[in-house]
Amino acid sequence: VAKELGRNRYQFYAPEMNMRALDRLTLESDLHRAIERNELFLMYQPQLDLKTENVVGLEALVRWRHPSRGLISPGQFIPIAEDCGLIIPIGNWILESACTRRAYWASQGLTTGSMAVNISAHQFRQADFCDRINDVLLRTGLRPDLLELEVTEGVIMQGIDQVLNKLNLLRELGVTLAIDDFGTGYSSLNYLKQFPLHCLKIDQSFTRGLPNDQGNEAIAKAIIQMGHSLGLKVLAEGIETKEEENHLKALGCDAGQGYLYAKPLSTGDCEEYLRVTHRD
Numbered sequence: 001v002a003k004e005l006g007r008n009r010y011q012f013y014a015p016e017m018n019m020r021a022l023d024r025l026t027l028e029s030d031l032h033r034a035i036e037r038n039e040l041f042l043m044y045q046p047q048l049d050l051k052t053e054n055v056v057g058l059e060a061l062v063r064w065r066h067p068s069r070g071l072i073s074p075g076q077f078i079p080i081a082e083d084c085g086l087i088i089p090i091g092n093w094i095l096e097s098a099c100t101r102r103a104y105w106a107s108q109g110l111t112t113g114s115m116a117v118n119i120s121a122h123q124f125r126q127a128d129f130c131d132r133i134n135d136v137l138l139r140t141g142l143r144p145d146l147l148e149l150e151v152t153e154g155v156i157m158q159g160i161d162q163v164l165n166k167l168n169l170l171r172e173l174g175v176t177l178a179i180d181d182f183g184t185g186y187s188s189l190n191y192l193k194q195f196p197l198h199c200l201k202i203d204q205s206f207t208r209g210l211p212n213d214q215g216n217e218a219i220a221k222a223i224i225q226m227g228h229s230l231g232l233k234v235l236a237e238g239i240e241t242k243e244e245e246n247h248l249k250a251l252g253c254d255a256g257q258g259y260l261y262a263k264p265l266s267t268g269d270c271e272e273y274l275r276v277t278h279r280d
């Protein structure tokens with residue numbers, strides 16, 4: 001009987017494990033063709049000045065329209081792309097597409113502030129990363145100050161000398177730098193003050209439940225005060241309610257992004273949003 005049970009259990013679990021490994025493998029091989037087959041696309045989420053409600057930026061967020069599985073979120077495929085090195089061509093495609101779009105909207109007289117692009121660890125650590133940024137600016141003709149690069153704490157708090165070099169080079173190019181998901185990683189304040197940064201993005205887990213969540217209230221307040229003391233702009237991610245917005249305003253937070261204002265929008269919807277709500 002025990003043997004029977006054991007075998008049944010084996011049969012139950014093993015195929016599932018194989019499925020997961022297989023799943024990843026097939027996703028990875030599908031991902032190889034995703035760019036050339038035009039399956040990747042960007043959505044854009046507006047970032048608003050909390051005082052004026054003007055759009056001060058857009059964040060580009062990548063999506064994968066898989067031919068048989070439908071829409072796949074970046075949380076599912078970016079880690080795979082990171083592991084197998086595909087993040088380099090994919091990251092370049094994202095940069096190129098976002099800059100091209102922003103330059104086009106500028107030519108249409110649409111005010112959107114900067115275009116924020118998420119940069120993954122592997123991408124940032126490439127020796128020629130700054131050259132790639134320079135290339136994409138030259139190719140697309142985008143004004144450098146309209147490109148904002150989002151990196152996480154984990155990416156810039158490792159290998160400080162090289163990182164500082166890179167960040168300074170990027171600053172010389174004229175692009176701006178934001179720390180994404182701030183507060184979820186480990187930041188050395190000593191390095192933070194040396195880095196040529198422009199913006200701290202408070203992670204959405206700390207925006208949640210303001211002002212009633214006392215822990216989050218303390219953290220949001222501390223990040224805003226510290227950011228301002230260091231001369232940085234502070235943006236809160238994931239604002240979903242008026243209460244969260246009101247409290248962040250009261251704390252002096254500069255900008256916000258979240259479902260309260262707009263979900264990530266398709267190119268067409270974003271253009272419509274910009275035309276209707278904000279014009280030069």
Ligand code: C2E
Pocket residue numbers: 045060061062073074075078094117118119120150180181204237238239240257258259260264
């Ligand atoms: P992130 O950069 O922190 O992006 C914010 C995420 O929060 C986005 O999820 C966005 O859709 C979601 N979000 C925005 N407002 C709200 C809100 O009010 N409530 C809630 N619950 N969620 C909100 P998304 O698009 O699924 O992206 C997830 C993560 O995947 C991003 O986190 C980023 O780390 C990564 N990612 C997205 N696009 C790219 C990309 O082009 N390149 C790279 N390397 N990573 C990307």
Ligand code: MG
Pocket residue numbers: 059118150180
């Ligand atoms: Mg981001």
Ligand code: MG
Pocket residue numbers: 180181201203204237
């Ligand atoms: Mg974030």
Ligand code: MG
Pocket residue numbers: 181
């Ligand atoms: Mg995140």
